Amino acid sequence: MRIGLPSADKVHGGSLKALVVTVLLSGFMFQLLRTVGLRAFSMASETYTSGTHSAAFVTCPNDTVAKELARGIVEKKLAACVNIVPAITSVYEWQGKIEEDNEVLLMIKTRSSKVPALAEYVRSNHPYEVAEVISLPIDQGNPPYLKWIGDIVPE
Template identity: 85%
Template sequence: MRLDFAAVGSLKIFCLTVVLSVLMFLVLRRVGLRAFSMASETYSSGTHSAAFVTCPNDTVAKELARGIVEKKLAACVNIMPKIISVYEWQGKIEEDSEVLLMIKTRSSKVSALAEYVRSNHPYEVAEVISLSIDQGNPPYLKWISDTVPE
């Protein structure tokens, strides 16, 4: 029995083509489903907000952040250490080292969030400001909605 090397080579190429086609199909299917999911989700601008709170130190920042998330006032709080704040207070220019909280929440929760911060913050006048989120990664924004109830 003689081996037909041309036929064996053609068979190898055919098998390799089939395997690569199946792999490409799986990859493209996954990418396509993810792209469709992101494109099909709609977002109403302003539904969510990023709020900012300054704290005197890490201990206060962590306590506030944990309380905010536990009380479902936000989905996530980022703690940014060692910022320098320059501000006017009681007629004098002050400069302090602080910690900044960046808080992601529903816009409808900003008032309750501000009340929680005022009640639990050591500053006489606690900073609580928020900015409306116009756009973002749809799955991330959905996660905020799923985590923070109305």
């Protein structure tokens, strides 16, 4: 095993290789960062008015009901997207008794102006006597995603 500094010709050749690799990688990274940076800039420059869109929540007794409701909601343009969250447990009071049921949760992204029509659709198509439909305004989010919701769901 040799301990010490490498010879001058090895340093010179190694340095040249390192310089070439650094220049090539720098050019590639510059282009990549420029592309990502421009994308980040364009996302940041889009504006969003807080509360224009809402996330609504509906519980369903099973996956079949959840999928039927979700499909109808999206087909009727009451929402841009419905996530189906399986296997939640709900504990609640109903008619004087504490109940515990397995349910499926719908997480619905829509325009705030569509929440009343969404609630009416759910009430008309849901098997529960009193269907849960609650919504929360979206304060902030990814501007292109929020724009997409607005593009999909008409005023």
